Amino acid sequence: MQKQKCNRYIGIYSCIMLCKASLAMDGLRRSVVSRNGPGCSSVAYGASEEIGPFRINRTASGLYLNKFSWNKLANLLFLETPAGVGFSYSNRSSDLLDTGDQRTAEDSLKFLIQWMERFPRYKKRELYLTGESYAGHYVPQLANAIVGYNSKSKNPINLRGFMVGNAVTDNYYDNLGTVTYWWSHAMISDETYRQLVNICDFRRQKESNECESLYYYAMDKEFGNIDQYNIYAPPCNNSDGSRTTRHSMRLPHQPYPMFRQLSGYDPCTEKYAEVYYNRPDVQKALHANTTRIPYKWTACSETLNRNWNDTDSSVLPIYRKLIAAGLRIWVFSGDVDSVVPVTATRYALAQLKLDTDAPWYPWYVKKQVGGWTEVYKGLTFATVRGAGHEVPLLKPRAALQLLKSFLAGQPLPSLK
Known part of the structure; x- marks a missing residue:
């Protein structure tokens, strides 16, 4: 495959991955761009653990097929942004010290425009954006940038909609909903809950020292040794047999460290990715790290x-604008995630004050309740029963049904 020129904030690694993934399903008429959290790799999580065609085996010696891969329904592009994620890079190291929401949206739009110039047969196809966690910012912000671009362009991008899961949405309601989830799931005491609600100002970008101390106390003394991204799954064991206790959340919701071992069928999948993508033969096969980045590949970038x-x-406010623009918008929540929990998302979406088209009902996968859903005018919300922060990792069949219904523009299936 020939090398392509990339936007300065999208590295060679991501371009090669994107081209291979999309070209493999050339007969389909849709594309889905998958995004992950701030400083974290869509290849490490989305492609290697969740929705990609392959997963990494326990020894990181090879791959095996993912029978619930989303490329059964659409061409997939896994986008590594901003510069510094995975093997993506910038020619200016200073760019790694000055990034954020706006630059990420601008550079992602530039990438899409250039990628479609490189592969013009995809220009007229339907485009959908998907993502999870901090992609609750990335995805609607990119969709908004595309809508703005389309209003001025003679060659508009055929964006039809977006779908986000366990998505960071609104500082105040996300944080209020998170603390409420901790309390309602017996993770914290009544007293700690009352103190958090009374002392913390969830609207602030940086909390007071007193509030910070409170939530660290909750994690140290009251949570116990759990996986906060899936509170009912065992954490990954360390090599010495101990288990990792992670202190990865901050209040209010904003970019937070996401170095962690993930729960699901195997709670140690992130470890396999970090071994696999540091193998020289893998990097060579992917045409990755051609600039010889002087640090190891990691699933997330602490620098960013x-x-x-x-x-x-x-x-x-972006949701309101994009609903008015007629985009198809779906939001889903794995209901055992305590990092961006279902209560946070419900509190946030309630502020849109949307009318209901189809009231709350259980949806089904293989005659089992997959979760619950409500269809509003302009937006569909769904929960996924028993899924954590990364829904397709633990509930891959249910996640594939989500995508199928989303792309078809149809409500999730009821038992009837």
């Missing part, structure tokens, strides 16, 4: 996380 310089306090 520390230097995230702009973040919207709420993306609800």
